[in-house]
Amino acid sequence: MPVNLNPPVAAQLLPVAGVLLGIAQANIKRENRKDLLVIQLCDGARVAGVFTKNRFCAAPVIVARAHLEHDEGIRALVVNTGNANAGTGEQGLQDARATCAALAGLLGCKATQILPFSTGVIMEILPVAKIAAGLPAAVTNRAADNWFDAAEAIMTTDIVAKAISKQLVIDGATVTITGIAKGSGMIHPNMATMLGYIATDAGIAPPLLQALVREAANRSFNCITVDGDTSTNDALMLMATGKSALPEVTSSDSAAYNALLEAITEVAIYLAQAIVRDGEGATKFITVRVEGGRDEDECKKIGYAIAHSPLVKTAFFASDPNLGRILAAIGYAGVDDLNVDVLQLYLDDVLVAENGGRAASYNEADGQRVMQQSDITIRVVLNRGAVNATLWTCDFSYDYVKINASYRS
Amino acid sequence: MPVNLNPPVAAQLLPVAGVLLGIAQANIKRENRKDLLVIQLCDGARVAGVFTKNRFCAAPVIVARAHLEHDEGIRALVVNTGNANAGTGEQGLQDARATCAALAGLLGCKATQILPFSTGVIMEILPVAKIAAGLPAAVTNRAADNWFDAAEAIMTTDIVAKAISKQLVIDGATVTITGIAKGSGMIHPNMATMLGYIATDAGIAPPLLQALVREAANRSFNCITVDGDTSTNDALMLMATGKSALPEVTSSDSAAYNALLEAITEVAIYLAQAIVRDGEGATKFITVRVEGGRDEDECKKIGYAIAHSPLVKTAFFASDPNLGRILAAIGYAGVDDLNVDVLQLYLDDVLVAENGGRAASYNEADGQRVMQQSDITIRVVLNRGAVNATLWTCDFSYDYVKINASYRS
Numbered sequence: 001m002p003v004n005l006n007p008p009v010a011a012q013l014l015p016v017a018g019v020l021l022g023i024a025q026a027n028i029k030r031e032n033r034k035d036l037l038v039i040q041l042c043d044g045a046r047v048a049g050v051f052t053k054n055r056f057c058a059a060p061v062i063v064a065r066a067h068l069e070h071d072e073g074i075r076a077l078v079v080n081t082g083n084a085n086a087g088t089g090e091q092g093l094q095d096a097r098a099t100c101a102a103l104a105g106l107l108g109c110k111a112t113q114i115l116p117f118s119t120g121v122i123m124e125i126l127p128v129a130k131i132a133a134g135l136p137a138a139v140t141n142r143a144a145d146n147w148f149d150a151a152e153a154i155m156t157t158d159i160v161a162k163a164i165s166k167q168l169v170i171d172g173a174t175v176t177i178t179g180i181a182k183g184s185g186m187i188h189p190n191m192a193t194m195l196g197y198i199a200t201d202a203g204i205a206p207p208l209l210q211a212l213v214r215e216a217a218n219r220s221f222n223c224i225t226v227d228g229d230t231s232t233n234d235a236l237m238l239m240a241t242g243k244s245a246l247p248e249v250t251s252s253d254s255a256a257y258n259a260l261l262e263a264i265t266e267v268a269i270y271l272a273q274a275i276v277r278d279g280e281g282a283t284k285f286i287t288v289r290v291e292g293g294r295d296e297d298e299c300k301k302i303g304y305a306i307a308h309s310p311l312v313k314t315a316f317f318a319s320d321p322n323l324g325r326i327l328a329a330i331g332y333a334g335v336d337d338l339n340v341d342v343l344q345l346y347l348d349d350v351l352v353a354e355n356g357g358r359a360a361s362y363n364e365a366d367g368q369r370v371m372q373q374s375d376i377t378i379r380v381v382l383n384r385g386a387v388n389a390t391l392w393t394c395d396f397s398y399d400y401v402k403i404n405a406s407y408r409s
Numbered sequence: 410m411p412v413n414l415n416p417p418v419a420a421q422l423l424p425v426a427g428v429l430l431g432i433a434q435a436n437i438k439r440e441n442r443k444d445l446l447v448i449q450l451c452d453g454a455r456v457a458g459v460f461t462k463n464r465f466c467a468a469p470v471i472v473a474r475a476h477l478e479h480d481e482g483i484r485a486l487v488v489n490t491g492n493a494n495a496g497t498g499e500q501g502l503q504d505a506r507a508t509c510a511a512l513a514g515l516l517g518c519k520a521t522q523i524l525p526f527s528t529g530v531i532m533e534i535l536p537v538a539k540i541a542a543g544l545p546a547a548v549t550n551r552a553a554d555n556w557f558d559a560a561e562a563i564m565t566t567d568i569v570a571k572a573i574s575k576q577l578v579i580d581g582a583t584v585t586i587t588g589i590a591k592g593s594g595m596i597h598p599n600m601a602t603m604l605g606y607i608a609t610d611a612g613i614a615p616p617l618l619q620a621l622v623r624e625a626a627n628r629s630f631n632c633i634t635v636d637g638d639t640s641t642n643d644a645l646m647l648m649a650t651g652k653s654a655l656p657e658v659t660s661s662d663s664a665a666y667n668a669l670l671e672a673i674t675e676v677a678i679y680l681a682q683a684i685v686r687d688g689e690g691a692t693k694f695i696t697v698r699v700e701g702g703r704d705e706d707e708c709k710k711i712g713y714a715i716a717h718s719p720l721v722k723t724a725f726f727a728s729d730p731n732l733g734r735i736l737a738a739i740g741y742a743g744v745d746d747l748n749v750d751v752l753q754l755y756l757d758d759v760l761v762a763e764n765g766g767r768a769a770s771y772n773e774a775d776g777q778r779v780m781q782q783s784d785i786t787i788r789v790v791l792n793r794g795a796v797n798a799t800l801w802t803c804d805f806s807y808d809y810v811k812i813n814a815s816y817r818s
Contacts, residue, residue: 055747056740056765087736089750089766122733123767232737310719310809318814324531327496328641331465338464341498356465357498358532398810400719405727405806 002160003285003374003394005277008148014165014176015144016199018042018241022142023153026134028127029082029120034153036131038103038138039077039197045241047074047115048209050217052234059085059092059126060116061233063100067112071206075109077197077237079117079154080131081182084193086232087123095126102132106139119156119182119193119233151180154195158182162274166267170259173245175202177263181271183278194221196236196271202260203242205250212261213238220268223391224276238264276392281399284316287377288391292384298335299389302380305333313396316376321367323352330380339384346379347371411569412694412783412803414686419557423574423585425608427451427650430555432562435543437536438491438529443562445540447512447547448486448606454650456483456524457618459626461643468494468501468535469525470642472509476521480615484518486606486646488526488563489540490591493602495641496532504535511541515548528565528591528602528642560589563604567591571683575676579668582654584611586672590680603630605645605680611669612651614659621670622647629677632800633685647673685801690808693725696786697800701793707744708798711789714742722805725785730776732761739789748793755788756780 019041026036041047049068051061067074078099085092100114107114118126151161165178183194204212217236242248249256277285288307293299306312309329315322326345330338345353350366353359370376428450435445450456458477460470476483487508494501509523516523527535560570574587592603613621626645651657658665686694697716702708715721718738724731735754739747754762759775762768779785 054737054740055742055744056736056749084733087733087762087766089764092766121731122737123762124733125767232740314810314814317810320814322530324493324496324533324641327465328463328531331463331641333464335464340465353496353532355498357496357501358534396810397814398807401723401726401805401807401810405723405729 002278003282005160005274007160008151008163010148012165013147013163014167014178015147016176016178016241017201017243018045019199019239020142020144021146021150022138022140023146023149024134024138024141026080026130028080028130034149035081036134036138037079037150037153038135038142039150039239040107040142041075041239042241042243043073045074045239046204046206046209047237047239048206048213049235049237050214052231054232056087056232058118058233059088059096060118061235062093063096064115064117064235067100067115070112072110072113074115075113076103076107077115077117078103078135079195081119081154081156083118083120083124083126084122084233085118085126088125091125095128098128099126099131103135106135115237117195117233117235119154119195122232147178147180154180154182156182156193157280158278160278162271162278164267164270166263168259168263170246170256175200175244175246175260177267179267179271181275183275193231193233194275195234196221196268197239198237198264198267199239199241200260200264201241201244202246203244203248204240204260205248208249208252208257209238209240211252212257212264215261216265216268219265220272224272224393236268273392276394279394281397281402282394283374283397284395285375286316286393286395288393289377289388290380290382291388292382293387293389294385295387296389299387300391301335302330302333302382303389303391305329306378306380307391307393310396313393316371316395317397319368319371321347321364321371323347323367326378327353342383344381344383346381348373348377411687412691414569414683416569417557417560417572421574422556422572423576423587424553424556425585425587425650426610426652427454428608428648429551429553430559431547431549431551432555432558433543433547433550435489435539437489437539443558444490445543445547446488446559446562447544447551448559448648449516449551450484450648451650451652452482454483454648455613455615455618456646456648457615457622458644458646459623461640463641465496465641467527467642468497468505469527470644471502472505473524473526473644476509476524479521481519481522483524484522485512485516486524486526487512487544488604490529490563490565492527492529492533492535493531493642494527494535497534500534504537507537508535508540512544515544524646526604526642526644528563528604531641556587556589563589563591565591565602566689567687569687571680571687573676573679575672577668577672579655579665584609584653584655584669586676588676588680590684592684602640602642603684604643605630605677606648607646607673607676608648608650609669609673610650610653611655612653612657613649613669614657617658617661617666618647618649620661621673624670625674625677628674629681633681633802645677682801685803688803690806690811691803692783692806693804694784695725695802695804697802698786698788698797699791700788700797701791702796702798703794704796705798708796709800710744711739711742711791712798712800714738715787715789716800716802719805722802725780725804726806728777728780730756730773730780732756732776735787736762747791751792753790753792755790757782757786
């Protein structure tokens with residue numbers, strides 16, 4: 001079950017002026033399941049995004065990138081589950097473009113004004129005919145208050161839908177931000193498709209919007225994934241409709257930009273953490289914080305070595321303070337000149353190790369107490385610099401194997 | 410159960426002239442279990458080895474390295490299970506030295522002529538008193554034909570003991586090689602302690618011996634682990650007693666050196682593969698072969714990305730040809746300029762993917778047939794160079810989680 005994560009309450013998800021969402025059941029992989037989402041944007045809305053760096057990036061990623069660069073004004077996004085349209089070669093590109101064309105025909109815009117997204121099984125041909133047949137129902141279903149259904153429509157192995165809204169007042173104008181996300185394969189998050197869609201009614205000039213989504217992703221979704229290594233389909237999109245009373249933000253030096261950056265980053269962090277909390281088979285949410293490093297690279301190397309170690313993750317699943325496994329992971333993280341004798345390892349408030357070994361003050365009962373919690377922080381203090389980094393991960397259980405050994409069947 | 414791996418037959422393990430092995434039950438972690446091994450070497454025997462590169466390397470590794478460098482002639486090796494003496498700080502170093510001193514007292518040599526090795530739980534203090542109390546029995550037990558018991562004495566979570574002998578004739582002289590190893594944590598082999606001890610009655614000059622063990626390790630144990638990232642305690646030791654009729658080998662250009670290198674590498678490959686076949690919870694033995702790369706680095710990056718992917722490994726556990734997961738792993742391996750449209754992916758003899766997607770000739774029944782096997786080769790042909798690399802790994806099952814969630818209890 002998800003770790004300290006409640007489903008969103010539909011009534012608390014706020015419409016974003018200029019955004020309509022339509023959902024349909026297109027029977028892409030299974031019957032009787034919401035598997036198709038259309039997000040329509042008003043004229044003048046701006047879209048920016050960050051995508052996977054996987055060399056085998058999926059066809060919809062290639063097409064969405066091209067359409068964003070082409071920049072004739074994006075009018076809609078279309079998301080299907082049940083098939084990733086990845087590892088599908090030239091056919092996959094044609095299928096992604098055909099999906100855009102089908103929706104463009106319904107909305108009266110160009111195919112290049114549509115961004116396509118897919119998530120699901122890799123290396124199977126996208127059933128375009130089913131998607132095209134489902135799109136009219138999605139278009140008919142359009143509404144501003146459909147965010148909850150939209151969050152459900154993009155789920156794959158997710159147990160809980162992920163969505164949040166936030167309102168703030170900037171320069172006297174109320175600004176709304178609503179975001180949804182999906183993703184739950186967490187032991188190597190770089191393999192699980194993560195999709196995130198955040199919309200705001202603020203107006204943000206295009207180059208700033210791109211900078212903003214990149215910064216927000218670096219502080220959220222990129223803290224639950226390996227440095228730049230992501231799945232074939234990962235994407236985080238930020239949509240700004242400009243329908244609020246706030247004048248268009250055109251400078252990154254402005255208070256308005258920074259307020260938006262903070263608020264959108266908060267939304268992104270909530271969604272990214274929700275993906276970890278709903279990690280496949282997760283029973284514990286683990287924050288890995290590495291402090292006092294010389295640079296971010298070494299902090300992240302150590303953080304990821306801990307966060308990816310199956311031995312560490314299974315120990316947390318067992319609530320077993322077998323904490324030497326964390327030391328071993330720190331040691332093989334690849335920081336060649338690391339002096340392990342000067343670092344400290346904490347589990348929440350408990351000092352576990354220092355001077356190259358177990359801390360004199362440490363006793364197993366304290367470790368056991370923290371291990372029983374469902375939210376735990378591993379803190380490594382390197383004592384060699386002033387840079388910190390925080391990552392989020394989950395433990396590793398029988399159910400992870402079960403889910404991933406049976407995902408296709 | 411181990412994958413296509415039978416226990417060694419005691420009678421087939423050949424004594425190596427100049428090597429005596431003694432085993433004892435020292436009750437280090439559990440009662441009634443062989444957990445202490447002494448390997449005594451004749452005067453004039455030479456020892457070389459390769460050790461973990463983990464920054465948190467264990468106390469016995471530090472002490473063994475120092476004693477090897479000191480080079481007063483190594484007279485014995487002592488190996489305990491049940492406790493890794495890692496993450497134990499200054500106390501750990503004292504304990505490793507005390508173990509050497511205790512054995513040196515019994516054998517009438519200096520403590521610096523002993524090499525200590527430990528494997529087991531990390532960050533707990535080594536019970537030196539128990540080891541010291543057990544050593545006399547191990548010394549009394551010494552015999553040349555104790556290799557089978559020695560292989561059993563170093564097991565931790567291993568299900569099957571790992572040992573092999575090989576004889577060959579070089580320049581008319583019969584040379585014997587016998588090796589043992591332990592290790593079984595395989596999903597991230599860099600975390601599981603691997604210990605290997607190979608002895609030969611050939612005489613090999615010290616600098617050559619070091620070169621030989623390094624080369625043999627690179628072609629065996631280092632193909633089941635991450636580039637240079639190893640556990641806190643990993644070690645592979647090569648002992649050459651010089652008791653055979655073959656004159657001491659002093660040049661790496663000689664036919665004798667190359668014959669020895671090949672034979673010792675064969676022994677090392679058998680032992681390394683045996684560790685994978687006995688991987689924790691393993692049900693399948695997987696060879697990952699990457700061909701046609703520009704250099705070894707990129708071949709290994711891609712090989713390890715595949716071999717470490719939990720999604721790939723769980724698919725093999727499920728015998729599910731969900732082979733897009735392999736493409737995704739290739740894509741995120743970190744080879745930035747990789748052209749995925751020109752590579753081919755094979756599962757044994759079955760062409761799975763080419764031209765960026767599923768091969769036209771591929772059908773699921775063929776993939777399913779190969780997936781049912783217990784020995785499977787994943788072959789990636791990059792078509793961009795002439796370099797190949799081969800790695801060995803295993804699948805990832807419920808039992809891996811079970812073993813590692815309960816290892817301490």
